[in-house]
Amino acid sequence: MSAEEKTRITVDIFGTNYKLVGRSSVSYMKMVASHVNDQMYHISNALPQLESSKIAVLASVNIADEFFKLRKEMEQLQGEGQKSIDLEEKYRKSVQQFAELEQVNKSWQEKQLNADEQSVQQQMALQGLQMELQAAQQQHQAQQEYLHNVEQQLIQAKNEQIRQREASEEHQQQLTSSELAEQQRLQEENAELRNELEQERARYSNQQSDDQDLVQEHKKLTVEYEKLKKEYNEWIQLVMEKEDPS
Incomplete structure (x- = not known):
């Protein structure tokens, strides 16, 4: 102005x-x-x-x-x-800080919710693994029991086989001893009868006798000799068949 x-x-x-x-x-x-x-x-x-x-x-x-x-x-x-x-x-800064804290709290709640969900999922997965482990342990135990039973059966079968083999060997030994004793007896009887037969033949040849008793005795001894000879041959055949089962 x-x-x-x-x-x-x-x-x-x-x-x-x-x-x-x-x-x-x-x-x-x-x-x-x-x-x-x-x-x-x-x-x-x-x-x-x-x-x-x-x-x-x-x-x-x-x-x-x-x-x-x-x-x-x-x-x-x-x-x-x-x-x-x-x-x-x-106040404006407080409101801003409160909003930021609200955002942080919301983010933390979301993370906590995710963590809770993950924890639930992990617990469910852990329970599933525990159930699988329990089933595997039960299966393993069943397999162990089965293997134990099979092992026991094999042991029993082996023991039975050993027992049968020992019994067979013992029976074979007994049978062999009996056969040897029988062979010895037959050989002794055969030798004795042969000796008697030779004596009778010599007596018959020396005496030149038509004695009917001597003839009958000779026939009797001959029959017995043939019988023993037949039994001896049969026993020899039986022994050979046992030694050669084919």
Whole structure:
């Protein structure tokens, strides 16, 4: 605003007209003049003995006091406003931190839920493995029992085979001993009969006798000899068949 654009007004302050020049509006300048006038009349009413110059000084002091008080209040309000701004900033940061914590908590809950699901799955898998292990152990035990039974049967069969072989060997030994004894007996009887037959033949040949008794005895001895010879041959054949089963 230039000098020509300044506001000029005439105001009445404590009974005296003053010309005011300023860049403020007319209403504002009148409000200021009215406030000064009110202050001076207030002091004049309170202290009527004072001169106008002193009243003006006291009014100036009061106005200055009001100014500083108002500025202090304004500063306080500005401080409170700054505190409010700081509180709002803290609140905004708190809200942001709370939102971040909520997000972290949500993420943690999701992870915990996934961990719980994985734990349940792992427990189910572990139970399945335990069941498979138990089944495998039962199968292994059944196989062990089966193998034990088979082993016992093999042992019994082997023992029975050994027993039968020992019994067969013992029987074979007994049979061989009996056959040898029988062979010895037959040989002895054969030799004895042959000796008797030779004696009879010699006696028959020497005596040249038609004695019927001797003839009958000779025939009897001959029959017995042939019988023993036949038994001996049969026994020899039996022994040969046993020794050569083919």
